[in-house]
Amino acid sequence: MPRTKVDLHVHSRHSAVSGSARMRALRSTESFTDPVELYHAERARGMDLVTITDHNTLAGSLAIAHLPGTFLSTEFDSWFPEDGVRVHVVALGIDETTFAAADQARANVYDLVALLRRAGVTHYLAHPLFDMSGRLTPASVERMLLLFNVLEGRNGARTGLSNSLLRAVAGRLTREQLEAMAERRGIEPYGETPWRKALTGGSDDHSGLFAASAYTTAGGDGTPEGFLRAVAAGDCEPAGADGDARLLAHSIYSASFWKIRDLLRLDGREDEKRGLRLLRRGFGRIGRDVPVLEKTLRGVRSVAPGLYRAGDPRGPRWESLLECEIGSLVADPRGINAVDVTELNRRLFVVAQRLADEVMGMHLTALLDPTVRQTFRQRVQSLSAVGMVAFLEIPYYFAWSFQSRDRALLETLRTHFLGEHGDRREKIAVLCAAAPSAVGPGATCALPPGEAARVDDRDATLITCSVDGEPVPDHAVDFRALAWRPSPDGDGPRWVVPPLVEIVDYLEEEGFTAVHTDSTAGQGLVALAAARLLHLPLTGVVQAGDLRSSSRPADIGARLQRRLRLWFYRRLDGLSVPSRTSARALAAAGVDPLRITVTPPDAQAGADAGGPGAAD
Numbered sequence: 241m242p243r244t245k246v247d248l249h250v251h252s253r254h255s256a257v258s259g260s261a262r263m264r265a266l267r268s269t270e271s272f273t274d275p276v277e278l279y280h281a282e283r284a285r286g287m288d289l290v291t292i293t294d295h296n297t298l299a300g301s302l303a304i305a306h307l308p309g310t311f312l313s314t315e316f317d318s319w320f321p322e323d324g325v326r327v328h329v330v331a332l333g334i335d336e337t338t339f340a341a342a343d344q345a346r347a348n349v350y351d352l353v354a355l356l357r358r359a360g361v362t363h364y365l366a367h368p369l370f371d372m373s374g375r376l377t378p379a380s381v382e383r384m385l386l387l388f389n390v391l392e393g394r395n396g397a398r399t400g401l402s403n404s405l406l407r408a409v410a411g412r413l414t415r416e417q418l419e420a421m422a423e424r425r426g427i428e429p430y431g432e433t434p435w436r437k438a439l440t441g442g443s444d445d446h447s448g449l450f451a452a453s454a455y456t457t458a459g460g461d462g463t464p465e466g467f468l469r470a471v472a473a474g475d476c477e478p479a480g481a482d483g484d485a486r487l488l489a490h491s492i493y494s495a496s497f498w499k500i501r502d503l504l505r506l507d508g509r510e511d512e513k514r515g516l517r518l519l520r521r522g523f524g525r526i527g528r529d530v531p532v533l534e535k536t537l538r539g540v541r542s543v544a545p546g547l548y549r550a551g552d553p554r555g556p557r558w559e560s561l562l563e564c565e566i567g568s569l570v571a572d573p574r575g576i577n578a579v580d581v582t583e584l585n586r587r588l589f590v591v592a593q594r595l596a597d598e599v600m601g602m603h604l605t606a607l608l609d610p611t612v613r614q615t616f617r618q619r620v621q622s623l624s625a626v627g628m629v630a631f632l633e634i635p636y637y638f639a640w641s642f643q644s645r646d647r648a649l650l651e652t653l654r655t656h657f658l659g660e661h662g663d664r665r666e667k668i669a670v671l672c673a674a675a676p677s678a679v680g681p682g683a684t685c686a687l688p689p690g691e692a693a694r695v696d697d698r699d700a701t702l703i704t705c706s707v708d709g710e711p712v713p714d715h716a717v718d719f720r721a722l723a724w725r726p727s728p729d730g731d732g733p734r735w736v737v738p739p740l741v742e743i744v745d746y747l748e749e750e751g752f753t754a755v756h757t758d759s760t761a762g763q764g765l766v767a768l769a770a771a772r773l774l775h776l777p778l779t780g781v782v783q784a785g786d787l788r789s790s791s792r793p794a795d796i797g798a799r800l801q802r803r804l805r806l807w808f809y810r811r812l813d814g815l816s817v818p819s820r821t822s823a824r825a826l827a828a829a830g831v832d833p834l835r836i837t838v839t840p841p842d843a844q845a846g847a848d849a850g851g852p853g854a855a856d
Contacts, residue, residue, distance in 0.1 A: 273451075322383070329365060330366050365387075390472070394441035440456040447490065597739055601722040603623075604622075672763060708720075721737055755777070809829075
């Protein structure tokens with residue numbers, strides 16, 4: 241029998257009341273997507289049936305109920321009374337009468353589930369391992385496994401780390417384990433084989449861009465009723481792609497765009513806009529009938545004319561990229577539905593980040609290169625441009641932090657349910673201070689003791705940052721610097737500015753579990769930012785002369801540099817130092833002694849020779 245494909249978790253503009261306190265403070269809905277447009281997008285991406293699961297309302301589903309191949313659904317906010325853990329319960333094929341009763345019962349998840357069972361409504365627990373209330377524990381997950389027989393195994397807005405762990409826990413669950421949980425929690429499992437969990441999939445899309453990125457395939461006869469019976473019977477499985485930080489960031493950009501459009505009433509009549517004329521300057525009318533690509537090109541030429549001066553190739557190069565990646569979609573009758581969601585996500589990131597890097601690189605070069613002469617006003621303008629680009633990239637920073645914030649919790653759950661603790665191989669990103677040309681085959685960039693041998697086993701990846709004209713070694717992953725300050729003697733760069741967003745994106749994409757650096761400058765600061773954003777441990781190396789104080793009291797620059805290094809070292813989770821003297825100096829400066837490891841003398845032979853940090 242053919243399998244029926246349905247995105248069982250997607251939102252429209254009727255998800256009006258956000259579960260986020262920040263969103264409520266901004267008086268913003270979680271989604272601005274029109275239900276009918278969402279319906280056509282789902283069908284264009286191959287969904288056989290369509291439903292909409294807005295928060296605590298049937299309005300989205302009712303808006304498309306007249307269209308073929310639809311059924312009513314909703315996503316209820318509910319809570320476990322024992323610990324206040326918040327959960328989302330998706331009810332599929334629910335009628336309006338049952339919805340009204342369930343809406344009254346949803347304050348207690350046990351009451352809600354009991355009502356849905358009595359009414360024969362197929363339901364599942366959405367993103368079980370997503371900690372919405374900050375109270376999720378292994379005990380909470382045990383209650384979920386006892387109460388629900390259908391779980392969301394692939395959520396298109398959650399990362400593969402979370403989705404794969406849920407699938408592993410559900411797939412390895414045994415009858416004996418579930419009975420032990422029932423005895424501990426006092427909850428009677430439901431059904432004949434409650435240890436056999438059915439898994440669904442849904443995009444959890446709020447932006448209108450990534451609908452059907454994840455979905456459910458199930459048996460049945462192709463009708464909504466047959467599909468729902470198959471899901472309830474466990475004849476279903478999740479399909480599609482997991483989410484990532486890029487997808488979340490692009491969803492935030494989309495929501496921000498429509499919120500600004502709504503606030504400034506950019507599609508309203510002119511007489512309604514007079515009070516907003518100053519704010520609207522530079523936006524123009526952003527309507528659905530306006531060619532967005534042309535508007536984007538004009539905007540970039542206006543705000544970044546430096547990319548086009550004196551035959552500069554950066555502007556035309558970016559426009560060519562925009563036309564290749566996005567223009568082809570605009571020209572296609574299917575629009576963004578012409579490519580799958582993973583490809584769309586990649587294209588949006590490549591185009592946006594290339595433009596951000598070009599603009600930031602242009603202004604940083606003017607600020608750092610002493611051969612570039614700028615007036616005070618021009619320097620202020622360059623600093624403002626750099627700050628504006630950094631501000632516009634905030635959704636990426638937020639998305640990385642948000643998507644990885646539960647990393648420690650997931651490891652706790654992995655240990656509790658799967659018994660896997662420390663069994664997985666560590667994958668270390670080593671951000672080197674040395675230029676690529678100085679990093680030879682087998683170089684370790686001052687890896688901590690015991691880690692150097694792991695480079696050859698590919699457990700550690702060397703990450704360098706090059707400038708124009710430098711050779712790039714095959715064994716290292718290299719990123720081109722946004723800007724750099726030449727050394728006084730002209731022998732290579734003195735200080736480089738690595739592309740933070742590109743490097744952090746690479747670390748997340750490749751699934752690194754730890755970060756290490758031998759730098760306190762550009763690469764070291766990127767390592768610190770990446771580790772904090774991705775919630776990864778960060779280790780570093782103290783070089784021989786890093787703690788040496790200047791002998792000249794007037795040498796303010798050297799003293800400031802030493803203070804900045806100490807500030808950096810205090811924020812590392814582990815430090816490798818060349819001697820016990822260096823360790824004592826760091827401890828006296830406020831670094832936690834438990835984080836300091838003295839490198840064996842033979843590994844640092846001669847490293848401190850003649851300096852105040854010599855091995856003792």
